[in-house]
Amino acid sequence: MKQLLTGKQMKQADTWSIKEFGMESLILMERAALCAAQHIMSVQKPGCVFIMCGMGNNGADGLAMARILSQNGWSVRIAAIGQIEKATKEWLYQKSLLDKMEILPVQYFYESDDKDEEEYRSALSNLYVPAQVYVDALFGVGLSRKVSGVYRAAIEEWNEHKKKCGAYGVAVDICSGLDAKSGQVLGAYVKADVQITFGYGKVGQFLYPGASLSDQTITCDIGMPNEAVYHVDGFPFNCLEKSDAKDWLGSRCLWGNKGTFGRVVIIAGSSGMAGAAYLSALAAYRTGAGLVDIVTPKCNRLVLQQLLPEAVLHCISEISEISKDEDEEQLAYLRNEVLPKAKAIVIGPGLSTDTLAKKLLDMVLEWNRSQNCPIVIDADALNLLAMRTNIDHAEYLGENVILTPHPGELGRLMNSSAKEAAKNLLYFAEELQKKFGCICVCKDARTVILTQKNRYLNLTGNSGMATGGSGDVLTGVIASLAAQGLSAERAAVLGVWLHGAAGDEAAKEKSPYSMIARDLADGLSKVLIQISRKKV
Numbered sequence: 001m002k003q004l005l006t007g008k009q010m011k012q013a014d015t016w017s018i019k020e021f022g023m024e025s026l027i028l029m030e031r032a033a034l035c036a037a038q039h040i041m042s043v044q045k046p047g048c049v050f051i052m053c054g055m056g057n058n059g060a061d062g063l064a065m066a067r068i069l070s071q072n073g074w075s076v077r078i079a080a081i082g083q084i085e086k087a088t089k090e091w092l093y094q095k096s097l098l099d100k101m102e103i104l105p106v107q108y109f110y111e112s113d114d115k116d117e118e119e120y121r122s123a124l125s126n127l128y129v130p131a132q133v134y135v136d137a138l139f140g141v142g143l144s145r146k147v148s149g150v151y152r153a154a155i156e157e158w159n160e161h162k163k164k165c166g167a168y169g170v171a172v173d174i175c176s177g178l179d180a181k182s183g184q185v186l187g188a189y190v191k192a193d194v195q196i197t198f199g200y201g202k203v204g205q206f207l208y209p210g211a212s213l214s215d216q217t218i219t220c221d222i223g224m225p226n227e228a229v230y231h232v233d234g235f236p237f238n239c240l241e242k243s244d245a246k247d248w249l250g251s252r253c254l255w256g257n258k259g260t261f262g263r264v265v266i267i268a269g270s271s272g273m274a275g276a277a278y279l280s281a282l283a284a285y286r287t288g289a290g291l292v293d294i295v296t297p298k299c300n301r302l303v304l305q306q307l308l309p310e311a312v313l314h315c316i317s318e319i320s321e322i323s324k325d326e327d328e329e330q331l332a333y334l335r336n337e338v339l340p341k342a343k344a345i346v347i348g349p350g351l352s353t354d355t356l357a358k359k360l361l362d363m364v365l366e367w368n369r370s371q372n373c374p375i376v377i378d379a380d381a382l383n384l385l386a387m388r389t390n391i392d393h394a395e396y397l398g399e400n401v402i403l404t405p406h407p408g409e410l411g412r413l414m415n416s417s418a419k420e421a422a423k424n425l426l427y428f429a430e431e432l433q434k435k436f437g438c439i440c441v442c443k444d445a446r447t448v449i450l451t452q453k454n455r456y457l458n459l460t461g462n463s464g465m466a467t468g469g470s471g472d473v474l475t476g477v478i479a480s481l482a483a484q485g486l487s488a489e490r491a492a493v494l495g496v497w498l499h500g501a502a503g504d505e506a507a508k509e510k511s512p513y514s515m516i517a518r519d520l521a522d523g524l525s526k527v528l529i530q531i532s533r534k535k536v
């Protein structure tokens with residue numbers, strides 16, 4: 001399992017290693033600089049390298065890289081941007097080594113507020129020499145505010161000159177301008193070929209738009225003590241990898257029958273929305289559930305029977321079509337005959353927010369209070385949940401409930417907008433988890449999964465999944481895994497991984513442009529062939 005930290009957590013890990021463990025800051029820095037320099041030497045023959053340094057320790061890494069590369073036959077040019085009074089002690093030390101070696105001129109460019117951006121850029125332009133490698137060591141995880149003035153000009157010149165001379169761009173630790181937690185860019189930002197990041201990957205490098213700033217992010221071990229990660233606030237973000245997916249999936253019982261592999265009850269669909277029920281149910285079957293029941297309005301009977309004859313249908317009447325007694329009867333039937341057989345329940349895809357949908361959600365939440373059955377709440381059921389204002393959510397929901405909002409639904413659940421939720425996905429996910437006390441799967445180009453104790457970031461998937469019905473497929477995958485006996489947490493995390501990996505398979509075959517939600521079901525089969533064990 002790969003672990004990622006936020007910028008703040010990384011600093012805490014650094015500080016603990018230095019102050020509590022007693023590892024000299026310069027040891028870590030030397031390892032970091034050596035790692036980045038070695039990467040450059042592994043992909044390029046010695047030539048000319050241009051290094052843009054700030055005055056913090058990211059800049060100090062850049063100076064140390066300059067020394068190492070110079071000693072290995074490289075011609076080095078350095079532009080130091082900022083005020084020398086702000087330089088860290090490590091920076092001054094690295095600079096003093098360069099001075100003693102008498103081989104490297106450091107060109108300074110001081111910060112002052114009296115120029116406009118164009119003036120800065122033309123002044124800086126002279127410092128940016130043609131080179132085959134461009135290194136960005138302006139800001140690392142210490143970036144704390146929007147980039148402006150001389151720094152903005154320095155970044156823009158760096159991008160422009162790098163492009164003009166076709167140089168290989170290396171960002172030290174993290175692309176300058178990228179926020180190491182949110183993945184948002186703060187003002188200007190470097191676009192590099194590779195980010196050589198130290199100790200742990202930073203969450204912001206894997207969230208979008210941050211993940212698009214470089215083609216590759218390489219994490220280097222810089223010798224930080226392993227315990228350092230236990231001395232940070234909160235939890236690191238875990239990223240499931242293929243080998244973990246294999247372990248978590250386990251093996252399928254060779255002598256199992258359909259009862260062994262769990263029954264998923266899917267409460268979904270409304271008039272014109274049969275597809276949502278179909279996609280969720282199809283995905284549940286394709287992920288291995290033994291039986292799938294669909295609870296849906298009568299109008300969807302024919303289409304669902306034709307699309308998925310394998311599903312058991314329970315067709316219900318709209319409230320307007322029946323008497324109060326009949327309405328009570330059909331709910332009692334669901335409560336007494338259908339829900340008790342479920343090993344996992346999905347509620348919400350295409351459900352609508354009408355009175356019947358509301359009653360169905362009430363019934364499922366009531367069921368949740370007395371039974372220990374994993375429940376996936378999605379789409380309209382989330383919208384209905386967002387409309388409830390006077391309940392203590394944490395009392396209703398628990399560790400067996402999985403909410404799967406996209407940014408629109410997340411915004412609604414948190415009384416905010418989709419735009420805000422997408423921009424601050426981690427923050428919103430944390431608040432949602434606190435509010436409902438359950439498992440929160442906050443979906444976007446990167447999906448964040450939070451439980452009471454753990455944080456996960458999913459790295460599979462692609463833009464082809466931004467197509468109607470993808471989310472419905474996810475509900476079926478998660479519920480199917482839960483029905484087969486995985487804990488709700490593992491079902492959610494593995495489900496999101498599988499769903500993304502299925503999307504990646506679909507994209508290989510159809511391209512992200514033309515794949516549709518149904519293709520994810522075929523993708524699931526391919527991924528399951530790759531990760532399922534051959535023998536018990």
Ligand SMILES: NC(=O)C1=CN([C@@H]2O[C@H](COP(=O)(O)OP(=O)(O)OC[C@H]3O[C@@H](n4cnc5c(N)ncnc54)[C@H](O)[C@@H]3O)[C@@H](O)[C@H]2O)[C@@H](O)CC1
Nearest residue numbers: 025028029056057058139140141142143144145146147173
């Ligand atoms: N011993 C350590 O602490 C290690 C640190 N390392 C490097 O050190 C970096 C962190 O160093 P620092 O904490 O010194 O931080 P940075 O070097 O990332 O930058 C901090 C400096 O930039 C200024 N700053 C922040 N945002 C700004 C903005 N928008 N405009 C203008 N100035 C701004 C700050 O006031 C501060 O002076 C890491 O990313 C990594 O590259 C590595 O060498 C590994 C070991």
Ligand SMILES: Nc1ncnc2c1ncn2[C@@H]1O[C@H](COP(=O)(O)OP(=O)(O)O)[C@@H](O)[C@H]1O
Nearest residue numbers: 406444445461462463465466468469470471472
């Ligand atoms: N650009 C993307 N990269 C990776 N995954 C994506 C991307 N866009 C959407 N997805 C995934 O596709 C699914 C879309 O879900 P949702 O918006 O609920 O779809 P729908 O409501 O149409 O079923 C989510 O799991 C989301 O994480």
Ligand SMILES: [K+]
Nearest residue numbers: 136139174176
């Ligand atoms: K950097």
